[in-house]
Amino acid sequence: MADLSDGAAALSPRLVVDVQKRLPGLDLRVRLEVGSEILVLFGPSGAGKTTTLNMIAGLVAPDVGSIALDGRLLWRKGGPGRDVAVPSRQRRVGYVFQHYALFPHLTALENVAYPLQAARQGRKARAQAMALLEQMHLGHLADRYPHQLSGGQQQRVAIARALAANPAVLLLDEPFSALDVALRERLQEELRALQRERALPVIYVTHRLEDALAIADRLAVLADGQVQQSGPIAQVVAQPVNGRVAQVMGLRNLFQAQVVAVTPEHTLLDWGGATIAAPPQPVAVGEGVTVYVPPEAVKILYPGRPVPGFLRQNAMKGVLLSTVEHRGRRQWRVLLENGYEVELQAPSRAYVGLGLAVADPVQVSFWKDAVVVLRPAGGAG
Amino acid sequence: MNWDALRLSLLVTAVATALMVAVGLPLSLLLARRRFRGQTLVETLVTLPLVLPPTVVGYYLLVLLGRNGPLVRWFDVQVLFTWLAAALASAVVGLPLLVQAARAAFAGVDRSLENAARTLGSSELEVFWRVTLPLARRGILAGLVMASARALGEFGATLMVAGSIPGRTQTLPLAIYDAVQSRDYAQANLLVAVTTALALLSLWAVRCVEASRDPAQRGG
Numbered sequence: 001m002a003d004l005s006d007g008a009a010a011l012s013p014r015l016v017v018d019v020q021k022r023l024p025g026l027d028l029r030v031r032l033e034v035g036s037e038i039l040v041l042f043g044p045s046g047a048g049k050t051t052t053l054n055m056i057a058g059l060v061a062p063d064v065g066s067i068a069l070d071g072r073l074l075w076r077k078g079g080p081g082r083d084v085a086v087p088s089r090q091r092r093v094g095y096v097f098q099h100y101a102l103f104p105h106l107t108a109l110e111n112v113a114y115p116l117q118a119a120r121q122g123r124k125a126r127a128q129a130m131a132l133l134e135q136m137h138l139g140h141l142a143d144r145y146p147h148q149l150s151g152g153q154q155q156r157v158a159i160a161r162a163l164a165a166n167p168a169v170l171l172l173d174e175p176f177s178a179l180d181v182a183l184r185e186r187l188q189e190e191l192r193a194l195q196r197e198r199a200l201p202v203i204y205v206t207h208r209l210e211d212a213l214a215i216a217d218r219l220a221v222l223a224d225g226q227v228q229q230s231g232p233i234a235q236v237v238a239q240p241v242n243g244r245v246a247q248v249m250g251l252r253n254l255f256q257a258q259v260v261a262v263t264p265e266h267t268l269l270d271w272g273g274a275t276i277a278a279p280p281q282p283v284a285v286g287e288g289v290t291v292y293v294p295p296e297a298v299k300i301l302y303p304g305r306p307v308p309g310f311l312r313q314n315a316m317k318g319v320l321l322s323t324v325e326h327r328g329r330r331q332w333r334v335l336l337e338n339g340y341e342v343e344l345q346a347p348s349r350a351y352v353g354l355g356l357a358v359a360d361p362v363q364v365s366f367w368k369d370a371v372v373v374l375r376p377a378g379g380a381g
Numbered sequence: 382m383n384w385d386a387l388r389l390s391l392l393v394t395a396v397a398t399a400l401m402v403a404v405g406l407p408l409s410l411l412l413a414r415r416r417f418r419g420q421t422l423v424e425t426l427v428t429l430p431l432v433l434p435p436t437v438v439g440y441y442l443l444v445l446l447g448r449n450g451p452l453v454r455w456f457d458v459q460v461l462f463t464w465l466a467a468a469l470a471s472a473v474v475g476l477p478l479l480v481q482a483a484r485a486a487f488a489g490v491d492r493s494l495e496n497a498a499r500t501l502g503s504s505e506l507e508v509f510w511r512v513t514l515p516l517a518r519r520g521i522l523a524g525l526v527m528a529s530a531r532a533l534g535e536f537g538a539t540l541m542v543a544g545s546i547p548g549r550t551q552t553l554p555l556a557i558y559d560a561v562q563s564r565d566y567a568q569a570n571l572l573v574a575v576t577t578a579l580a581l582l583s584l585w586a587v588r589c590v591e592a593s594r595d596p597a598q599r600g601g
Binding site: 054057058059087088089090091093094095097099101103104105114115161162164165 | 491493494496497498499500501502503504511512515516
């Protein structure tokens with residue numbers, strides 16, 4: 001039911017950005033169109049991601065270009081017609097800052113009520129703020145100050161506060177970067193649910209591929225001051241338009257595979273003759289999918305030792321091709337029996353006991369839960 | 382007990398404090414947040430009374446407020462040898478203490494908090510009242526107490542511009558000097574005790590402000 005309406009809404013852009021800004025050492029030219037969807041703005045640090053958000057929010061002025069939200073001009077200069085510069089407070093842009101930027105002198109509830117009081121909604125503000133906090137499962141922490149909250153709780157308060165202003169678009173700057181994996185996954189799920197419920201355009205800035213894969217409807221890759229490529233995430237990872245995109249995204253261990261079985265426990269994939277297990281996915285048997293195996297999720301097995309449970313399913317034989325050390329981490333490339341090359345990464349001290357040399361035979365395994373399955377473009381991911 | 386001196390001292394200090402807040406806070410915010418031409422000059426001028434002998438500050442004020450000064454010539458406002466001149470002198474001497482503290486306090490407020498307030502619908506004035514000022518409050522209050530205490534104890538510059546007219550411009554420090562000069566040690570002891578009590582009270586107030594919950598404290 002949601003699929004159709006979501007798909008249709010995503011087609012019509014609601015936020016249209018076309019701006020240029022000259023920064024020290026960077027010539028930023030950003031063109032973006034965002035519908036009622038989560039667009040991940042992906043790029044290395046220093047690529048201008050935060051500056052882009054700041055320009056949309058009205059905290060930084062571009063040099064030339066225009067920004068429009070739901071057909072209303074927020075900013076324009078150097079184009080046809082008169083210049084427009086709507087101040088931040090009138091833009092209806094919800095912004096979740098990288099370090100949350102919660103007001104330290106206000107409680108969680110007062111933080112969330114802040115924009116409601118600004119709108120002079122008086123006593124209703126507290127009730128409304130409380131409802132938002134409860135929606136974020138934070139009702140019991142309403143009277144705590146930000147420094148008394150954990151990182152994940154602060155993040156939720158920041159999102160609730162941004163939503164309290166009833167924004168027409170939501171910007172998130174590296175929102176979950178400081179949180180641990182389990183919490184990050186839960187918050188990402190909550191964010192997806194919120195986005196769907198409110199049909200909000202969301203721009204989610206990150207430099208982590210895992211975050212992008214987990215949450216993006218569409219992906220825009222920002223590098224060298226320009227949006228190099230944008231499109232459905234499966235399309236961008238499967239077909240990077242240029243080498244820069246592939247390099248920036250750190251695309252390694254991306255493979256084409258075919259679904260052979262789907263059970264409540266796992267998805268089984270045929271990958272060039274080898275069978276690998278991935279977490280359960282809403283995919284159909286026979287469907288062609290793109291598989292991403294994070295280099296950290298590839299492990300070398302010690303011969304003769306019992307294999308840990310979580311690695312038992314995806315064990316494969318191969319030959320060590322090369323190994324490089326960089327800043328305390330080591331990278332290995334292994335040619336597998338099925339003809340594919342995989343890359344794995346671990347702290348340098350790992351596997352020292354194996355005394356591995358290039359051309360040695362090795363056994364590797366993929367940690368099942370970390371294997372990411374991407375459906376072809378157009379799917380609901 | 383010379384009640385007039387106490388009354389005048391409190392009046393002069395109160396008015397001087399109001400003047401310092403009115404001039405000092407906008408100036409501190411400006412110095413903390415903007416880079417402008419002549420900034421160093423402004424900073425130096427504001428800080429100068431801290432290092433100049435009070436009599437020199439008093440002399441400058443005398444010239445400024447005197448018969449050929451701009452205040453009399455342009456506005457026909459005569460304040461010399463009134464309690465208002467004493468308040469003005471106290472404010473000039475106390476101002477650097479407030480500006481130094483308030484400037485550091487404003488500079489310590491995270492800009493992204495102000496930006497967050499802007500995206501949440503606040504005008505610049507609201508941002509100041511609801512975010513910047515509450516977060517800088519502690520530093521400003523501490524500086525304000527120090528500046529007021531300095532204003533209360535002001536002697537040299539006040540003597541130059543307001544004289545020591547009992548009941549009209551003679552504040553506590555001047556009355557103490559007067560009492561000692563006329564060998565009225567009983568009176569001097571009393572006035573010294575009252576002044577010391579006021580000074581202790583303000584130091585205690587600074588302590589309280591510093592011990593209060595730090596709104597800028599950040600954890601996690």
